[in-house]
Amino acid sequence: MPFVPRFTDGRAFPQPLGKIVCVGRNYAEHARELGNPVPRQPLLFIKPATSAVSLEAPVAAPFRRGDVHFETELALLVGEALTDADAAEAERAIVGIGLALDLTLRDVQARLKEQGQPWEMAKGFDGACPLSAFLPLDEAPDWSALSFTLAVNGEERQHGHGADMLFSVPELVAEMSRHFTLAPGDVVLTGTPAGVGELPRGAELRLALSGGLRITTRVID
Numbered sequence: 001m002p003f004v005p006r007f008t009d010g011r012a013f014p015q016p017l018g019k020i021v022c023v024g025r026n027y028a029e030h031a032r033e034l035g036n037p038v039p040r041q042p043l044l045f046i047k048p049a050t051s052a053v054s055l056e057a058p059v060a061a062p063f064r065r066g067d068v069h070f071e072t073e074l075a076l077l078v079g080e081a082l083t084d085a086d087a088a089e090a091e092r093a094i095v096g097i098g099l100a101l102d103l104t105l106r107d108v109q110a111r112l113k114e115q116g117q118p119w120e121m122a123k124g125f126d127g128a129c130p131l132s133a134f135l136p137l138d139e140a141p142d143w144s145a146l147s148f149t150l151a152v153n154g155e156e157r158q159h160g161h162g163a164d165m166l167f168s169v170p171e172l173v174a175e176m177s178r179h180f181t182l183a184p185g186d187v188v189l190t191g192t193p194a195g196v197g198e199l200p201r202g203a204e205l206r207l208a209l210s211g212g213l214r215i216t217t218r219v220i221d
């Protein structure tokens, strides 16, 4: 069944999710924690629509395939088609903000990186993108003032601030639209702050986004 993005007021987006466009290394500290250089151009990749699942439901992780890491990210819902957009057009097309987990099979990714191969097997598997409902936006928020957190079993592990992004939300979405047309119903993930780690089996996850979004969920096999 296709995944349909939802708003926090219960409305469904009129179209199913098409694709999830993501950025690697959009926070300097996270690039450093994985031993990667800080990029001059965003490193982009795509998770397929089949990787999207609800974050409110228990999060099923494919532990049989290796270490599964959590990456907590600000997610954007795209409401209008964008091709070669500038930052102002990109900003106007964002109709909702939420949270996502960019689940990553870290051992698999390390092997693929070593061999110079693409990352899809590590980041595009079914269920690799648990997504929250989206807070509807009437106008663009102050992106640099946004913040979000993840607590694992009651302990805060990640704390992201919009102000720490290497590429701001409008710049990032504009750059993505120069490589891939963004269509209504597409979702953008904006990169993870430092603190990524292994997802423990059975853990309780609590996520919060400034603006009032709070989610409690659980990890299952």
Ligand code: ZN
Pocket: 022, 023, 024, 071, 073, 102, 191, 192
């Ligand atoms: Zn990520």
